[in-house]
Amino acid sequence: MPQADPPHVLEIGDGERVESATAWREQRRPRLKALLRQYVYGYAPPAPRRRFDVDEVHESVFAGAATLKRIAIRFPDLPQAAPEIRLALFVPTETETPNPAVFGLNMAGNHTVADISHLSVPAWARERETAAEHLLERGERADYWQVRETIDRGYAFATACTWDIHPDTPEMGLTKYCWHHHGDVPGALRGGALAAWAWGISRCVEYLLEDPDIRDDAIAAFGHSRAGKATLLAGALDERIALVIPHQSGTAGVALSRREATASSGETVEQIATAFPHWFNGYYPMFATDVGRFPIDQHHLVALVAPRAILATESTPEADAWTNPNAARLSIRRASTVWDLREDQTLSDDEVSQEGGSIPDDAPPILHYRRDAEHTMTPEYWEAVYDFADQHLEHGSTPSR
Ligand code: GTR
Numbered sequence: 001m002p003q004a005d006p007p008h009v010l011e012i013g014d015g016e017r018v019e020s021a022t023a024w025r026e027q028r029r030p031r032l033k034a035l036l037r038q039y040v041y042g043y044a045p046p047a048p049r050r051r052f053d054v055d056e057v058h059e060s061v062f063a064g065a066a067t068l069k070r071i072a073i074r075f076p077d078l079p080q081a082a083p084e085i086r087l088a089l090f091v092p093t094e095t096e097t098p099n100p101a102v103f104g105l106n107m108a109g110n111h112t113v114a115d116i117s118h119l120s121v122p123a124w125a126r127e128r129e130t131a132a133e134h135l136l137e138r139g140e141r142a143d144y145w146q147v148r149e150t151i152d153r154g155y156a157f158a159t160a161c162t163w164d165i166h167p168d169t170p171e172m173g174l175t176k177y178c179w180h181h182h183g184d185v186p187g188a189l190r191g192g193a194l195a196a197w198a199w200g201i202s203r204c205v206e207y208l209l210e211d212p213d214i215r216d217d218a219i220a221a222f223g224h225s226r227a228g229k230a231t232l233l234a235g236a237l238d239e240r241i242a243l244v245i246p247h248q249s250g251t252a253g254v255a256l257s258r259r260e261a262t263a264s265s266g267e268t269v270e271q272i273a274t275a276f277p278h279w280f281n282g283y284y285p286m287f288a289t290d291v292g293r294f295p296i297d298q299h300h301l302v303a304l305v306a307p308r309a310i311l312a313t314e315s316t317p318e319a320d321a322w323t324n325p326n327a328a329r330l331s332i333r334r335a336s337t338v339w340d341l342r343e344d345q346t347l348s349d350d351e352v353s354q355e356g357g358s359i360p361d362d363a364p365p366i367l368h369y370r371r372d373a374e375h376t377m378t379p380e381y382w383e384a385v386y387d388f389a390d391q392h393l394e395h396g397s398t399p400s401r
Pocket of ligand 1 (some may be wrong): 226227
């Protein structure tokens with residue numbers, strides 16, 4: 001039966017609700033993961049054997065405040081033509097190692113995140129330059145990423161580019177080679193770009209877990225818009241990610257697909273599935289005009305992050321209607337019930353959503369944080385991210401819950 005309202009987060013289309021954190025973990029999580037793969041994102045291949053090559057170490061960037069490592073994640077069993085994932089990692093030098101880390105999936109190349117000579121514009125970026133896709137120069141996204149401020153807050157910052165993992169076209173990237181190498185799934189169940197990017201984030205996390213400069217219990221993942229959707233998926237599936245920060249992730253991200261109740265006027269499932277079918281599996285577009293037939297909704301994806309931490313940084317419906325901020329807020333509110341299962345408390349709607357300002361000292365582990373800002377990243381959002389991370393990655397002097 002199609003459902004106009006999102007199903008209760010503890011239900012997945014079978015009318016039954018789990019009542020305990022153990023039942024959620026043992027019965028619901030595995031089924032939910034499978035349903036989200038089958039209806040929305042598709043499957044990603046198993047990870048092939050990989051090698052982490054630290055190709056360069058530059059000890060004095062940001063006037064000595066950080067060390068920059070450039071790492072290539074290579075897959076020796078895949079054909080030569082398979083791309084590698086290039087990771088840039090900035091580690092603070094004035095802190096006690098190991099450090100908490102934020103991984104950010106960028107969409108324009110690692111060279112854009114900071115104006116540092118070691119981050120030269122790679123040849124592939126020049127080759128990709130077309131009339132439609134203009135090349136961003138070194139450091140052109142420095143204001144957006146605020147890497148220096150990240151270092152000053154005592155966090156390492158790691159980044160890799162979506163292009164290395166999946167080119168964001170109907171042609172698949174790295175995961176195509178993995179499927180060929182490891183066997184396949186039926187075409188309609190193969191993951192699209194979002195599943196591939198999430199898969200790539202997990203490979204980067206695996207490097208960070210091996211780097212002695214990084215605390216392995218304090219890895220956060222950040223992504224914006226389409227990268228925010230992929231980051232949420234990665235955070236939902238990969239429990240090694242301690243904190244997930246989907247920024248303005250919208251439809252197929254945090255925002256509910258069933259959104260009548262929220263009067264959201266932004267991107268619909270039909271619009272996203274028509275414009276970007278290659279982001280999804282083959283089935284998602286078939287439900288596009290009738291989302292009530294999905295047994296799940298996006299709050300289920302958010303809930304898979306529990307009991308770890310999630311900060312959904314959002315805009316307002318006035319400033320960024322396309323991302324459906326109200327449908328995102330409702331999704332966070334509905335998902336928070338799963339955090340309640342473990343705690344002797346019920347988070348109220350007000351506790352899990354905040355309009356602007358500073359993050360309170362006792363922020364819950366799931367929070368919708370809203371600013372009246374356009375579809376971009378700003379220093380104010382980063383400040384909220386690091387204030388939240390200080391608490392939930394137990395960093396710095398801020399007390400943790
Ligand atoms: C839009 C798309 C959104 C969002 C955005 C982006 O065109 O409709 O869902 O992902 O692109 O990634 O910037």
